[in-house]
Amino acid sequence: MKIAFCKYESSREAHSNVSDVLDGEEINQVAELEEEFAAYIGADYAQATSHGTSALHLAMLALDLKRGDKVVCSVNAHPNVPEVVRHFDAEPVFIDIDSQTYNINLDKLEAYLEDNKAKKLKAVIVTHIAGQCVDLDRLYRMATIYDVKIVEDASEALGATYKGDKIGSTGADITCFNFSSHLKKDVCNGGMIVSNSQEIMERAKLLSSHGMKRDEDSLEYIYDVVDIGFDYSMSQLDAAYIRAQIKEQDNNLVRVKEIAEMYNKALAGVNHITIPKPISDEHPYSLYIIKVDKNRDSFALELKKHGVEVGVHYIPLHFLSYYKHKYSLKVNNFPVALTTYQQVMSLPIYPRMQDKEVQYVIDKIKSVASTRV
Structure with a gap:
């Protein structure tokens, strides 16, 4: 017998959604996914991305990460976590882990924040290993005390909860999801960032499409570029498939x-x-x-x-x-x-x-x- 590490089987609804795209049905699958995902998580805003890594990268853009800034993360994380930090010529700072949960050690994190108050600390990225969380109440208190943003890497925490609330709705500045995470490659790719901050999400939305602005009352091909962004867009086919995943x-x-x-x-x-x-x-x-x-x-x-x-x-x-x-x-x-x-x-x-x-x-x-x- 061969037992794969992970295996996916498409549901009937996933096939139906994908067929709608291929048949040219006038359904904006990405917009529908964003609305349904925000409701599922219990967040105010959701922005779909092409992959989980692009979600993390867009989160750094939304936080206006700059050269020389420092972002703290666990030493036990996927390489895409420090990678997106380095793309801004910013510096990842690694913290050792808890021996039981394998998550970032909050005692060591707090000691680092206390000792480095004035050293361009921008954010903390917290990875939820196996979907299990750290003490988020304590983490958010630390963020307030030391004036840093909290970005949660929820690649393995879709649908997971903390004190009854789904991860993504518990108080982070930004939470990033990955629908095809490390060693669990799916037939589609996709990511999502969620937040309750209108300011952060308006910036993320702008920068997710090359920093372009359009006048809704003007012609579609008329646009301006007001900032440096990138293309993080999710395809309609990916969104159609992922919509069914979320329901299941x-x-x-x-x-x-x-x-x-x-x-x-x-x-x-x-x-x-x-x-x-x-x-x-x-x-x-x-x-x-x-x-x-x-x-x-x-x-x-x-x-x-x-x-x-x-x-x-x-x-x-x-x-x-x-x-x-x-x-x-x-x-x-x-x-x-x-x-x-x-x-x-x-x-x-x-x-x-x-x-x-x-x-x-x-x-x-x-x-x-x-x-x-």
């Missing part, structure tokens, strides 16, 4: 939690394996991350031989050649991220995964674990 997301999360519970029950107490320890019952398990106490890579290779694909979230940013050399970073600069990276492994988990496939993964993990000394 809450039901999908229910199924994913069922699978996570199967893993939890079967893998608890297995030698050499540590299962996730959620900090609340709101953990959406967008990723199911276990720890292997020794030889993680050989463990993963054995699973691969049995057809089980796994992932890692993430390779710490200070391990990557560009950031290691650019900022003279040492492997031991972030000890928690180092130890965690050597052990973590993300298992297959997705809504269409069948119980027999889940059981197959469980059986193979137990089998490989039994050979470890």
Whole structure:
């Protein structure tokens, strides 16, 4: 049996929406998606983008990031997080992680903010690993105290909640979503930024289409350019497909939690394996991350031989050649991220995964674990 790390199956509604585009139906799928997404999240404004990375990049534009500004992020994030910062010739600052959630360590973040109050700090980008959040109330208080903007990277947190409210509606300046996130490539690409700030979103909307302004009462081809933007536009086909995904997301999360519970029950107490320890019952398990106490890579290779694909979230940013050399970073600069990276492994988990496939993964993990000394 071969168990993919992630698998997508298009719904009937997705096919119908895409057919509407191909048939030339006069439906603005992007506008419909933005309206439906804002309502789903509970945010005032939503702006669709071509990809999750472009959502992060547009967020930096909307915040008017400039050369020499500093943006703080977790050392455990996808490379697109510091990448969008560097595109502005601004400086990413890395913070070590919490050993239990793998999210940014708020104690270390607060210590950094306290020690660097007057050093061009612009924003903090917080990545929600596996969809699980940090203490957002504390994070937002810190943002007020130290006068920094909060951008949440919700690539793995679509539909996730914090104290009952969906991520994207809880108080960040901007939240960015990715509909085809790391290691979970879909048949379409797309991203979204949401905010309750009219000022931020008006700037994002302007800059998402080359900084062009048009007079609605004039001819379509008459425009002016009032700022330097880019083209972040989502296609009608992508929007049509994603609209169906959003309608299914809450039901999908229910199924994913069922699978996570199967893993939890079967893998608890297995030698050499540590299962996730959620900090609340709101953990959406967008990723199911276990720890292997020794030889993680050989463990993963054995699973691969049995057809089980796994992932890692993430390779710490200070391990990557560009950031290691650019900022003279040492492997031991972030000890928690180092130890965690050597052990973590993300298992297959997705809504269409069948119980027999889940059981197959469980059986193979137990089998490989039994050979470890």
